[in-house]
Amino acid sequence: MNGLTENLEKGHEALRSDAETVGTRVERLERELDYMETQNPAPPCVDMDKNLMEQEIMTAKEKPKAEYKLSDCRDMISRIKAMKIVKKAGGLKGVWFKDTSVSGKVYVFNGTSKDVLYEFGSARDLAASVGLSRGRPIHLPFPWSGMGHTIYNGYAYYVTEGAVFQLIKYDLQNGSVVDSAVFSADDQVPVYGLSPETYIDLSADGGVLWALFATRDTERTISLAKMDPDTLEVEQMWDTPCPRENAEAGFVICGTVYVVYNTKLASRSRVQCVFDVDGLVTSDEAPLIYFPKRYSTHSSLKYSPLEKMIYAWDDGYQILYKMVMKKKLEV
Numbered sequence: 001m002n003g004l005t006e007n008l009e010k011g012h013e014a015l016r017s018d019a020e021t022v023g024t025r026v027e028r029l030e031r032e033l034d035y036m037e038t039q040n041p042a043p044p045c046v047d048m049d050k051n052l053m054e055q056e057i058m059t060a061k062e063k064p065k066a067e068y069k070l071s072d073c074r075d076m077i078s079r080i081k082a083m084k085i086v087k088k089a090g091g092l093k094g095v096w097f098k099d100t101s102v103s104g105k106v107y108v109f110n111g112t113s114k115d116v117l118y119e120f121g122s123a124r125d126l127a128a129s130v131g132l133s134r135g136r137p138i139h140l141p142f143p144w145s146g147m148g149h150t151i152y153n154g155y156a157y158y159v160t161e162g163a164v165f166q167l168i169k170y171d172l173q174n175g176s177v178v179d180s181a182v183f184s185a186d187d188q189v190p191v192y193g194l195s196p197e198t199y200i201d202l203s204a205d206g207g208v209l210w211a212l213f214a215t216r217d218t219e220r221t222i223s224l225a226k227m228d229p230d231t232l233e234v235e236q237m238w239d240t241p242c243p244r245e246n247a248e249a250g251f252v253i254c255g256t257v258y259v260v261y262n263t264k265l266a267s268r269s270r271v272q273c274v275f276d277v278d279g280l281v282t283s284d285e286a287p288l289i290y291f292p293k294r295y296s297t298h299s300s301l302k303y304s305p306l307e308k309m310i311y312a313w314d315d316g317y318q319i320l321y322k323m324v325m326k327k328k329l330e331v
Contacts, residue, residue: 077289081324086127112147154173205253251301
């Protein structure tokens with residue numbers, strides 16, 4: 001028995017040594033893949049309105065303006081500067097972010113369908129909390145659906161699912177529903193192939209409420225709607241060229257849609273499709289961005305224009321990506 005035990009211990013030690021060797025090789029391979037991806041990134045998918053493509057041949061004086069234009073919002077992504085893992089709290093899927101207007105508070109929607117969100121004074125308060133225990137619970141009148149919510153100017157804009165998808169505008173200070181509207185798109189399908197719980201993905205910047213969505217008529221690609229945050233009225237829609245397949249999340253910055261892709265067996269997330277409503281982002285300006293390797297796939301990505309950061313939820317981890325921005329170049 002002693003001899004057998006000794007042999008087993010030697011075998012165990014050999015297996016552990018082999019496992020360490022394999023782990024080292026895997027890490028080296030990942031570093032090499034990271035380098036190859038930065039040197040030979042996947043080609044971006046960049047497109048714009050057909051009318052705007054025709055207008056590019058005109059001179060600056062002759063060129064008519066697009067229907068939508070943000071005069072004071074010209075930021076576009078250049079690269080990722082840094083990544084910070086803030087905490088692991090909640091379920092595998094969820095969304096967290098700051099009010100995109102002025103508030104420094106952080107809000108957490110844990111899960112894909114609940115009716116209690118949590119408010120924290122800052123990201124530091126969230127990091128110091130045991131789970132979500134230090135957050136102020138806010139009970140919503142209707143449960144949310146998916147991970148496509150946002151908070152702007154003190155109001156929570158979220159999606160609830162019933163016979164149809166409905167947008168709710170909720171006053172966080174008064175604790176009351178200010179407005180609601182049925183989203184004006186028929187036969188909706190999940191907007192992202194890798195996040196099937198999200199049918200409408202909302203974001204806000206520059207006084208505009210944006211909605212990324214998809215329908216059966218254009219089910220292979222993602223659509224964009226510009227909405228009035230005061231009335232929830234849809235003012236304009238675009239069909240983007242960005243495919244739903246293998247998309248995990250997306251976000252809008254100054255009228256530019258960025259869609260992030262992955263694979264079913266989680267790999268490196270990357271921005272691979274860009275659509276600009278003003279036609280100011282050309283193929284030469286499109287970002288070739290790979291997110292650092294993490295745990296799984298992003299269930300949500302929310303951009304904070306005041307901080308130039310993306311709030312990400314990845315397999316229960318709350319992550320911050322610090323972005324370096326540049327200005328769009330008008331033609």
